[in-house]
Amino acid sequence: MTGNRQFLLVRRPQGAPVPEDFRLVDTPIPTPPPGGFIVRNRFASLDPAQRGWMDDAESYMPPIPLGDPVRATTVGTVHASDNPDFQPGQWVLGVNALEDYSIALPGGFTMPIDVGLVPSPSNFLSVLGAVGLTSYFGLLDMAKPQPGETLLVSGAAGAVGSVVGQLGKIAGCRVIGIAGGADKCRRLIEDYGFDVAIDYKGKTVAALSAEIAAAAPDGANIVFENVGGDVMDAELLNLALNARVVLCGLISEYNAPEKIGIRNLWEVIARQATIHGFLIAAYVDRFGEGAAAMAQWVADGKLRMDEDIQEGLEHAYPAFMRLFSGANTGKLVLKIG
Amino acid sequence: MTGNRQFLLVRRPQGAPVPEDFRLVDTPIPTPPPGGFIVRNRFASLDPAQRGWMDDAESYMPPIPLGDPVRATTVGTVHASDNPDFQPGQWVLGVNALEDYSIALPGGFTMPIDVGLVPSPSNFLSVLGAVGLTSYFGLLDMAKPQPGETLLVSGAAGAVGSVVGQLGKIAGCRVIGIAGGADKCRRLIEDYGFDVAIDYKGKTVAALSAEIAAAAPDGANIVFENVGGDVMDAELLNLALNARVVLCGLISEYNAPEKIGIRNLWEVIARQATIHGFLIAAYVDRFGEGAAAMAQWVADGKLRMDEDIQEGLEHAYPAFMRLFSGANTGKLVLKIG
Known part of the structure; x- marks a missing residue:
């Protein structure tokens, strides 16, 4: 025993x-x-x-x-x-x-x-837990995506990012995901229905920014940020006017002895963008509403985690x-x- | 001729x-x-x-x-x-x-x-120009200060910052200014009516953060940012829950060959704060309204630039x-x- x-x-x-x-x-x-x-x-x-x-x-x-x-x-x-x-x-x-x-x-x-x-x-x-509800409230409540907008998601193959991308498609957005490696990028397209997948690995900020620009020539209306650091710096170079950045996580720096931060903060001014710090804890009293919506999409085959x-x-x-x-x-x- | x-x-x-x-x-x-x-x-x-x-x-x-x-x-x-x-x-x-x-x-x-x-x-x-109206719309429209809130202003002795502080007092806020040098700090108190003046010169991020914390033990509800870099990093360590950061300028990095950026971005998540990129150009059609209000405060002796x-x-x-x-x-x- x-x-x-x-x-x-x-x-x-x-x-x-x-x-x-x-x-x-x-x-x-x-x-x-x-x-x-x-x-x-x-x-x-x-x-x-x-x-x-x-x-x-x-x-x-x-x-x-x-x-x-x-x-x-x-x-x-x-x-x-x-x-x-x-x-x-x-x-x-x-x-x-x-x-x-x-x-x-x-x-x-x-x-x-x-x-x-x-x-x-x-x-x-x-999908019905804090991670699924992070995607739900972070995207739908904080960024309020509109049909035809461009959504850029970092950490897109992760638990939060993959659901954010699918919810973006449900909301009628064009969805671009950033992930590390060819296999994850393939999954973004095949498993989660992203429109474009971009592999950040081995790329400078300038090279990654150029790839984002090619995929989103008019810039991103919404950035859902899970990564921070160089990936976020490349995204900030591709903001549309009045872009909304949902700052959900900074996985690139949690283990870093020195925080990397971001350098392209000027773009936030120039594009009159907004960065929203997001914690799911603020939505505890609405978990029931979110879980019900997510369960329905899962049942309808529109959402997988x-x-x-x-x-x-x-x-x-x-x-x-x-x-x-x-x-x-x-x-x-x-x-x- | x-x-x-x-x-x-x-x-x-x-x-x-x-x-x-x-x-x-x-x-x-x-x-x-x-x-x-x-x-x-x-x-x-x-x-x-x-x-x-x-x-x-x-x-x-x-x-x-x-x-x-x-x-x-x-x-x-x-x-x-x-x-x-x-x-x-x-x-x-x-x-x-x-x-x-x-x-x-x-x-x-x-x-x-x-x-x-x-x-x-x-x-x-x-005071009636773009710089005065930057203070007016940046603080009053974007941050919507409430009586009793704590407002933290960087570049506080500058043209924009000194007016932001005075408008903060008119709105009923406790106002803390950050500026460089004893003379500027004296002017914040004596000329512009700030409650507290903090000299950033020669201080590490940790030391500056500690001084802000002593002046604002419950954190800043509003940060009006003109400087960026280390000063902003120290401010980010002192955000109240749901703080609003008006990102108006980054004077510390305009001449820097490499942008400094900010490192304490995690605080934006942890405090569920919002960073608003602000450009006065977005308010051109409301300049008349702003200039009229500013002219009245100047005439009433409540505002000086x-x-x-x-x-x-x-x-x-x-x-x-x-x-x-x-x-x-x-x-x-x-x-x-």
Whole structure:
């Protein structure tokens, strides 16, 4: 009989995380606190945001304390409960951690979910989860795409980017995706219906900018930014007048010891553009609306999100690092038990 | 009898302009084209934007052709006319050049002005001109300041910044200005009524950020940005939730051979902030509304804009360079004749 394996953060990473920053330990299965319950985690979401939580810097979430398991959104079942609203076996979604069992305190944010709505419970971490809703609210609410506009998406083959592109097509936009490598670019066209795919790898800012300009001679009305750095600098050289830039992520710099930033800020003035910093946390009270719309598009065959499911807590480190190597194809999920 | 002295751009500056990039020549006074007229320029506006027009790069205005006089907004009188709507002696405002006499073509943008409204015709280049209206629309229309909000202004002792701060006070904000040197900081408090003045000179991003944090412990709701680079990076570390950044200018990088850009872009996401690229050109059809409001505040003693009036076309180069050395105090104007 096993206990509770926990994937702990034991040292704050300097740049890219290394295996020594973490430790897998085996601890006793916890018992429910008064009014709370225990979640048997089944699937955990692996996201770039977790890298930020590993730093000792206050952001929109507090840092993960050293010695604690790595915080993660998980889907699981109630294992034991002192709360009549959460009976054992009930499927739930919540912010827990990379561990077999998590303690859910009374009044916490763990919520029941109906896994019968979707082919796999893991879908609540992808298309119906924070990542799918990031695409939904980031594009549709913040940028308000209009038919005939040009949408430029970076990190386009990633979980957020691939859905943003599909939602852009549903909204009637011409959609250009930027991704790394020929295989990802092929998937943008064949799997996600992008109009144009541009491979950024091995290109200078000037060369990438020229490719974007060829694909979008009148500039981009909307830029959905997941990458930052040189890719964003090339995009900024191709803004249409009054362009809206949704700043959703900066994956290129999360592991960089020195932040790269952007240099072509002048273009934001010259094109009278707007950059909107986007956090899905601001939309929590509208998750129901977003999930319902997304579920309908999935059911209609208009929207897909691939899941890259890695197996086992003992492989948490290499699984997490797939986010940064460009190896993952679709929403990265760790299957725990 | 003199002719028409013209201050020509003869070479595109690399970084900071040098005297050899320009030449002062004497040419015949032009005669009115059919339907047009000749403006005797009296005052010319010297602005950071002119540095951008000297580069061979398309922006919101075309580059100044090599061999042409340096483009400038001027106030002057009609010297000779083939247009019955513009009689000799009439005061006018328009985009002309650093020269004694400019040709106004029919259908151009030169407009009559009533110099009786203000103490000096040069005021149409400062508080009632594009620079005053930049402050007006940039702050009041784009950022919509609310009473009790904290407004952070960079380049605060400059023409735009000093008016932004005063408008912020009129709107009921707590106003913090960032400027270079003790004398400018003293003027922020004594002349313009800022609540706090911070001297950025000789400080790291971390040190400047700490000073801003001490003055604005809850962060800035509005940042009015004229500077860019390290100053902006320090400001970005002090954003309140949902902060609005009005990106009006980037004076720190206009002469830089390599753009500096910003590195703390993540803060824009974490604070769900918005960066608005601002060009006064978008508000041309509302200039009348803005100038009327500004004239009233000036008349009521609530608003002042200092003018730094330099004399003589023969001193155009050192006068222009005052923009970048930090030597100018107030709106820089060249008195031509």
